[in-house]
Amino acid sequence: MKRVVLTFPPNLVDQPITYHLIKEHDLMVNILRARVTPNEEGRLVIEMSGERKALDAGIDYLKELGVGIQPLAQDVRWRQDRCTHCTACVSICPTHAFAVDRKEMIVSFDRDRCIACELCVPVCPYRAVEVLF
Amino acid sequence: MAKTIKEINEKIKKGEAVVVTAEEIIDIVEEEGVRKAAQKVDVVTTGTFGPMCSSGAYFNIGHARPKIKLGGGRAHLNDVPVYTGFAAVDVYIGATALPDDDPRNKVFPGEFKYGGGHVIEDLVAGKDIKLEATAYGTDCYPRKKLETWINTTDLNEAVLFNPRNAYQNYNVAINLSDKVIYTYMGVLQPKLGNANYCSAGQLSPLLNDPLYKTIGIGARIFLGGGVGYVSWQGTQHNPTVSRTDRGLPRTPAGTLAVIGDLKQMSPDWLRGTTFTGYGVTLTVGIGVPIPIFDEEILQYTAVKDEDIYAQVVDYSDAYPQGKPGSLGEVNYAQLKSGSITVEGKKVPTGGLSSYAKAKEIAGILKDWIKNGDFLLTEPVQLLPSVDSGIAFKPLKERPIKSG
Secondary structure (H helix, E strand, O other), X not given: OXXXXXXXXXXXXXXXXXXXXXXXXXXXXXXXXXXXXXXOOEEEEEEEEOOHHHHHHHHHHHHHHOOEEEEHHHHEEEOOOXXXXXXXXXXXXXXXXXXXXXXXXXXXXXXXXXXXXXXXXXXXXXXXXXXXX | OOOOHHHHHHHHHOOOOOEEEOOHHHHHHHHHHHHHHHHHOOEEEOOEEEEOOEOEEEEEOOOOOOOEOOOXXXXXXXXXXXXXXXXXXXXXXXXXXXXXXXXXXXXXXXXXXXXXXXXXXXXXXXXXXXXXXXXXXXXXXOEOEEEEEEOOOOOOOEEEEEEEEOOXXXXXXXXXXXXXXXXXXXXXXXXXXXXXXXXXXXXXXXXOOXXXXXXXXXXXXXXXXXXXXXXXXXXXOOOOOOEOOOOOEOOOOXXXXXXXXXXXXXXXXXXXXXXXXXXEEEEEEEEOEEEOOOHHHHHHHOXXXXXXXEEEEEOOOOOOOOOOOOOOEEEHHHHHOOEEEXXXXXXXXXXXXXXXXXXXXXXXXXXXHHOOOOOOOOOOEEOOOOXXXXXXXXXXXXXXXXX
């Protein structure tokens, strides 16, 4: 399963690319986040599951079309040096990427669970989360 | 046989004092009982690390050539306005001060990226700070403009002076409305989406001495990474609130005004803080040592999170409109479990005060005392307590009529 950020240039924004990705490459696509504006750049955060060959073929298809692809993990940075472990982020995180060890009350961040929804960014009083979406 | 501060300090000087944190004492009492624990333990250390808005620092910057009088003029540190109502070269910066051109909440919710609290953090971190000042000029202080970099090493005095810190208990904030709200208790999701609390609970200084029997004016404390003192009761000190039979207040109660030399403090324990849509503030680390005079005092320090209750308050309407009452009480064990039940609904909780950092502070203070580097003080005057008649009153608004 891959989690990626897709960037669609203006000329592709109105193309049903996700449909082709699913149908022609037999991939299970879960759209986590979308920002699509007609005649402007579009961005999707998606999860793609399928066989290895299908995933590679799907990614090649997107690249050939000119869709920008970036692994999601690079988008979110937890600045541990700034974190005070107040736990304000934990209750807002929908995927429990931010979690807390309830014995020591120490916060942890699991990048693989993060979907870059950015809900934590305005919540952190110490600006310890940076999302470069 | 009651112990005294003098006896405890003698043991500290000899390196023989038995010092434990307010978390460790819980298990000790559970295993050995109050009597044995009170005989054995000399000091219990407490800690807290949370946003404390009534904080600030004053500085004496020294005289320029020719001299300038900042008093009555205008001055800014890194574009944040400082108070200039003192003598020629004394200024005070408050934690919540914002740059003149900060948009605040014009585009809601405001980002509040930098303010007084951040200036204090930068100063303590040893960074150069831009000072810009204008003055009206006098015969003895003729200069009208000053622009210079300053640094803590150059300042004469740099004193952290916080009119209100270390709140004894606080509310649990929720939002009953159908819109997200941005408050000093954090971002609150609509329809009981989340609940935020702000206390170190069983580690919290005043919750370990709930009736202020040991903490008073002159108490030596850990403050911002250095040594400080309790200087007065904090503003809004409210000792006469409703309490449990263990003396623990059910609502926000006592507060401390604290003071200390900023030059020996650390940015680890003084942090500029931003609350989106609300403003800026300073997060302060405080640790207070509690001398174990007798079993009664020891018993107070054995307080557990589950003994301490806080009120669930709606910050969308009840709080801003000054409506009394709460949606019920919860204890800190429930809050720290990750969710509480309010009006039949399971609500996820988040903290604003770092328990992990509070524990670290209690541990550092414990080490300072055990190493003989920190002696306890006899408070000059205890804080007003339950029999003082002092209460935190609302404003009696008396509109000013013209003509």
